[in-house]
Amino acid sequence: MNNITDTLAIADTIVSVKKTDSGWIMHHIMDSRAIELPFFGEVHIPQFPLLFGIDLTPTKHVVFMWLSALLVLLVFATVASKYKKSIVPRGIANFFEVFILFVKDEIAKPTIGKGYEKFLPYLLTAFFFILFGNFLGLVPYSSTFTSNIAITATLAALTFVVTQVGGMMQNGIWGYIRGLMPHGIPWWMMPIMIPVEFLGLFTKPFALAIRLFANMLAGHTVILALIGLIFFLGTWVVAPLSVAFALFIYLLEILVALIQAYIFTMLSSLFIGMAVHQEH
Amino acid sequence: MLADMIFGLLALSPQEGGGTLLDVNPGLIVWTVITFVLLLLILRKVAWKPILSALDQRETTIKESLEKAEQAKQDAIQILKQNEANLARAEEESQKIIEQSRQYAEKLKEQMLQASKTQAQKIVEDASAEIERKNEAAFDELKAQIAGIAVDAAERILKENINPELNKKLVNNYINEITKN
Numbered sequence: 533m534n535n536i537t538d539t540l541a542i543a544d545t546i547v548s549v550k551k552t553d554s555g556w557i558m559h560h561i562m563d564s565r566a567i568e569l570p571f572f573g574e575v576h577i578p579q580f581p582l583l584f585g586i587d588l589t590p591t592k593h594v595v596f597m598w599l600s601a602l603l604v605l606l607v608f609a610t611v612a613s614k615y616k617k618s619i620v621p622r623g624i625a626n627f628f629e630v631f632i633l634f635v636k637d638e639i640a641k642p643t644i645g646k647g648y649e650k651f652l653p654y655l656l657t658a659f660f661f662i663l664f665g666n667f668l669g670l671v672p673y674s675s676t677f678t679s680n681i682a683i684t685a686t687l688a689a690l691t692f693v694v695t696q697v698g699g700m701m702q703n704g705i706w707g708y709i710r711g712l713m714p715h716g717i718p719w720w721m722m723p724i725m726i727p728v729e730f731l732g733l734f735t736k737p738f739a740l741a742i743r744l745f746a747n748m749l750a751g752h753t754v755i756l757a758l759i760g761l762i763f764f765l766g767t768w769v770v771a772p773l774s775v776a777f778a779l780f781i782y783l784l785e786i787l788v789a790l791i792q793a794y795i796f797t798m799l800s801s802l803f804i805g806m807a808v809h810q811e812h
Numbered sequence: 813m814l815a816d817m818i819f820g821l822l823a824l825s826p827q828e829g830g831g832t833l834l835d836v837n838p839g840l841i842v843w844t845v846i847t848f849v850l851l852l853l854i855l856r857k858v859a860w861k862p863i864l865s866a867l868d869q870r871e872t873t874i875k876e877s878l879e880k881a882e883q884a885k886q887d888a889i890q891i892l893k894q895n896e897a898n899l900a901r902a903e904e905e906s907q908k909i910i911e912q913s914r915q916y917a918e919k920l921k922e923q924m925l926q927a928s929k930t931q932a933q934k935i936v937e938d939a940s941a942e943i944e945r946k947n948e949a950a951f952d953e954l955k956a957q958i959a960g961i962a963v964d965a966a967e968r969i970l971k972e973n974i975n976p977e978l979n980k981k982l983v984n985n986y987i988n989e990i991t992k993n
Contacts, residue, residue, distance in 0.1 A: 597843065608858070632867070
C-alpha cells in the first residue's frame with residue numbers, strides 16, 4: 533500500500549513507532565504476513581506447513597503476485613478470444629496488440645534475430661507479468677511485488693535459465709561453452725579469461741534483479757519520505773510542497789513502471805540473443 | 813532525522829519486527845517460480861499461440877492483399893495500354909479505309925465521266941454520220957430524179973423537135989409540169 537492516498541495509515545504507523553525511526557517506511561515497502569484492506573483493516577495470512585524446511589506461507593507480495601498473474605491471464609485470455617472472432621483487433625485487443633507487437637518487433641526480433649519466435653512466450657509473459665506487477669503497486673492499498681529482491685532475483689534466474697538452455701539448444705552444450713570464449717585468445721590467457729567469462733554469465737542476471745528491485749523500491753520510498761516529512765516536522769506548512777513532490781514522483785513512477793518492464797524484457801532478450809548467436 | 817531515516821534505509825539496518833530489504837524469503841522464490849512457470853505455460857497455450865498466429869496470419873493476409881492489388885494494378889495498366897494501342901490501330905485502319913474508299917470513288921467518278929463523255933461523243937458522231945448519209949441519199953435521189961427528168965425532157969425534145977416554137981412550148985410545158993410536181 534505504497535501510495536500518497538493512505539496518509540492516515542502512515543500517520544497511524546508513525547504514532548506507533550519512534551518518531552525518528554524509518555521503520556514505518558520499511559513497514560510499507562517490505563513484505564509482510566498481513567494484507568491491509570480498506571474498511572477491513574489487516575487480514576493475517578494463516579501459517580502454511582513447512583515443506584522441506586521452507587516456509588511456504590504466502591506473504592503480501594505473493595498474494596499481489598498471484599493477483600497480477602490472474603489479471604494478466606484474464607486480460608490475455610480475453611484478447612485471444614477477440615482474435616478468434618475477428619482478425620481485426622478492437623478495444624482491449626487493439627490496445628494490448630500495441631504492446632505485444634512492441635515486444636515482438638522492437639525487442640525480440642532485433643536482439644535475437646533468427647529463431648526469436650521460440651523465446652516470444654517467455655519474453656511476453658515476463659514483460660506483462662512485471663508490467664502488471666509494477667502498475668498494481670501504484671494502486672492504493674496494494675503492494676509492489678517487483679520491489680522484492682527475492683522475486684526479482686528469481687525472475688532474473690529464470691531469464692538466466694532460458695538464456696543458457698536457449699544457447700545450448702542452438703549451439704550444442706559443448707559448442708555453447710566453447711563459444712563463451714572470445715575467438716583469438718592466446719592459450720596462456722585462459723586462466724584469466726575463464727573466470728572472467730564465467731563471472732560475466734552471472735553478472736547479467738544479477739544486474740537484472742538489482743535494477744528492477746531498486747527502481748521499483750526507490751519511487752515508493754521517496755513518496756513515503758515526502759509524505760512522512762509532514763508528520764516528522766509536525767506542521768501543515770510543508771504539506772503542499774510534500775504532496776506536490778509526491779504527486780510528481782507518482783507520475784514519474786508510472787513512467788518507471790513501463791520503462792522497467794521494458795528494460796527487463798529488453799535485456800533478457802539481449803542476453804538470449806547473445807547466447808543463441810554467439811558469433812556476434 | 814530525515815537523514816537518519818534515509819541512512820537507515822541505505823544501510824539496510826535491521827528493523828523492528830522484520831529483516832532488511834535484502835532479506836530473501838525462500839518461500840517467495842518457490843512461489844515466484846511456480847507462479848511464473850504456470851503463468852507462462854497457461855498463457856502460451858491460451859494467449860500467445862492464438863494471438864501470435866492471428867497476428868502472423870493478418871500480416872501475411874495484408875502482404876498478400878497488397879501484392880494482389882499491385883498485380884491487379886499492373887494488369888489494369890497492361891490492359892489499358894493494350895486498349896489504347898487497339899484504339900489507335902482501329903483509328904488508323906478506319907482512316908485508311910476512308911482514304912481508300914475516297915480514292916476509289918474518285919476513280920469511279922473519273923471513269924464514269926470519261927465513259928459518258930465518250931458515249932456522248934459517239935452519239936454525236938453517229939448522229940452526224942447518219943445526217944451525212946441521209947443527205948447523201950437524198951442528194952443521190954435528187955440527182956437520179958433530175959437525171960431522169962433530163963433524160964425524159966431530152967427524150968421529149970428529141971421526139972417533138974420539129975420547130976423552135978414547138979420546142980419552146982415543150983420546154984415551157986415541161987417546166988410547168990415540174991413546178992406542178
